[in-house]
Amino acid sequence: MKVAFYSAQPYDKSSFDEMNTEKAYHFLFFDIDLNDQTVRLAESCDAVCIFVNDHATASVLEKLAALNIKIVVLRCAGFNQVDLVAAERLGIRVYRVPAYSPEAVAEHAVAMILTLNRKTHKAYNRVREGNFSLNRLMGFNLYGKNVGVIGLGKIGLAFAKIMYGFGCELLGYDPVPSSLPAYVTKVDFEQLLSESDIISLHCPLLPSTKHMINGESLALMKQGAMLINTSRGALVQTTDIISALKTGKVGQLGIDVYEQEEKLFFKDLSEHIIDDDDILRLMGFPNVLITSHQGFFTTEALAEIASITLQNLQDAKNGIKTENALS
Numbered sequence: 001m002k003v004a005f006y007s008a009q010p011y012d013k014s015s016f017d018e019m020n021t022e023k024a025y026h027f028l029f030f031d032i033d034l035n036d037q038t039v040r041l042a043e044s045c046d047a048v049c050i051f052v053n054d055h056a057t058a059s060v061l062e063k064l065a066a067l068n069i070k071i072v073v074l075r076c077a078g079f080n081q082v083d084l085v086a087a088e089r090l091g092i093r094v095y096r097v098p099a100y101s102p103e104a105v106a107e108h109a110v111a112m113i114l115t116l117n118r119k120t121h122k123a124y125n126r127v128r129e130g131n132f133s134l135n136r137l138m139g140f141n142l143y144g145k146n147v148g149v150i151g152l153g154k155i156g157l158a159f160a161k162i163m164y165g166f167g168c169e170l171l172g173y174d175p176v177p178s179s180l181p182a183y184v185t186k187v188d189f190e191q192l193l194s195e196s197d198i199i200s201l202h203c204p205l206l207p208s209t210k211h212m213i214n215g216e217s218l219a220l221m222k223q224g225a226m227l228i229n230t231s232r233g234a235l236v237q238t239t240d241i242i243s244a245l246k247t248g249k250v251g252q253l254g255i256d257v258y259e260q261e262e263k264l265f266f267k268d269l270s271e272h273i274i275d276d277d278d279i280l281r282l283m284g285f286p287n288v289l290i291t292s293h294q295g296f297f298t299t300e301a302l303a304e305i306a307s308i309t310l311q312n313l314q315d316a317k318n319g320i321k322t323e324n325a326l327s
């Protein structure tokens, strides 16, 4: 089976080649993303494999269908970048990896909290330069703090479990009812915003969740609260969060995802002029920590992603509609 693999990074090639032991798949690895211009690279392939910033829009899917490609496999959980209505109409089967390692993302969210709070990134650099002063490195105890978890799915609950271990009080918001551990108190969105010292976003990007953190919701938050987003950039209205950082409403911000990340993340732009004033503004704040969508990036998660994706390719080829199928 011939698969066009978009947005391929060296670590993707390694993990997929390692899993492809019987050489049942012939991967064509492209480091560029899938879009209207690059779709033709998939000519003669049976399937395409895409990641978070590859856009399977209606027009891209129509071009794939014209190439007689009827299988799209996502090597990620989120699927906001795929037009599923168009896929259904064109008879294209779309599969994703709904869960590979919720702990990988949850642990990254916790890493961001600890770094922002105890400023270990600053301490590391200071000590290397012979600066052993503690001034401006003061943090706060996590013990006893209210932590709000928005989205109580696999990652949200893995995150809540870790924070419970720190002795935090867990508040959770999710519109869908589900059974929760006793240490998570379910509250409404407004209560979560107004009572949390730290808020972590773990819900998918949907029309209903786009910009859920905006001027209005930020106004309800505690003065100086910490906000962590390891979910999807567009959950947060970027200019509103910049304003909230300027006034001190948001005391610390950790983002592993960014609304306009497509043009930036996963690329080495260190020798380029960055043409995005919002990210430059965010990078300029001393209390903002940005990582470039690395929440998923552990050995365990990559192996799991490769294994499930190969199984998805097989199931799609055989027309087996599993729970990983989106269309």
Ligand code: NAI
Pocket (backbone or CB within 6 Å): 077, 078, 098, 099, 102, 105, 150, 151, 152, 153, 154, 155, 156, 173, 174, 175, 176, 202, 203, 204, 205, 208, 209, 230, 231, 232, 256, 257, 293, 294, 295, 296, 297
């Ligand atoms: P999940 O499907 O297990 O959980 C998502 C939860 O969000 C569900 O319980 C759902 O009911 C809830 N939800 C839906 N609408 C909501 C709303 N308006 N407010 C609050 N909650 C709402 O998904 P999982 O595996 O926990 O992943 C969550 C998100 O994490 C993904 O959608 C993806 O965007 C992101 N992600 C980020 C990664 C990274 O590397 N930074 C890697 C993997 C996922």
